[in-house]
Amino acid sequence: MYSQLVSFPKMMCSVSLGTLMVLGAAFFVMTDVSASGLHDVDLPLESSVPSDTLSQAERFAGEYRFVGGQREADGIDAAIEASADALSPMLRGLGRKKLKATNPVPKGMRIAVKGDALELTIDGKGFKAGLDGKPDSQKSSEGDAVKVSFKFRDGKLVQFIDGAKGDRHNYIRLSEDGNRLTMKVKVSSSHLPVPVEYKLTFKRK
Secondary structure: OOOOOOOEOOEOOOOOOEEEEEOOOOEEEEEOOOHHHOOOOOOOOOOOOOHHHHHHHHHHOEEEEEOOHHHHHHHHHHHHHHHHHOOOHHHHHHHHHHHHHHOOOOOEEEEEEEOOEEEEEEOOEEEEEEOOOOOEEEEOOOOOEEEEEEEEEOOEEEEEEEEOOEEEEEEEEEOOOOOEEEEEEEEEOOOOOOOEEEEEEEEEO
């Protein structure tokens, strides 16, 4: 909305406390500023994100459903068991329970580009952060403080979710035809001698 200055080629117009109508474009401007008080409107800032990065992000944008089936569901369980088994017997049960709670078998994923930012959600939960790669401080769905960032590496979209209690890094690759996503997940923590690593496959809806 332009509230102070409107200029048109080959036409000069002075409006004070009135309505400006440009016929043919059905464009109306209401202003309470006299022409003598007008000044240049600030131009929008240029994007800090390279155009090729935005183009890559747009390719990933869309809604996807999980198609990994029982095989990948079993892969999550096996990865959790391998990590839990490396814990001390006193912590093994609690560690297994928490890992299962934070690594469920997903139903779907959504990736959306919003201006210079990208939002990634899995089953409705997720994060939004800038595509400039800078970490953004946020709260997880469990209420933990985390820093979230996105980067592109060798054609893959990488999401970093780093927190005091542990980190989750998602490495996402899009197929050549753009219809299939594969995501490699790595969950690590100073409390986990063995990180949890597994793969998920999604298909574009």
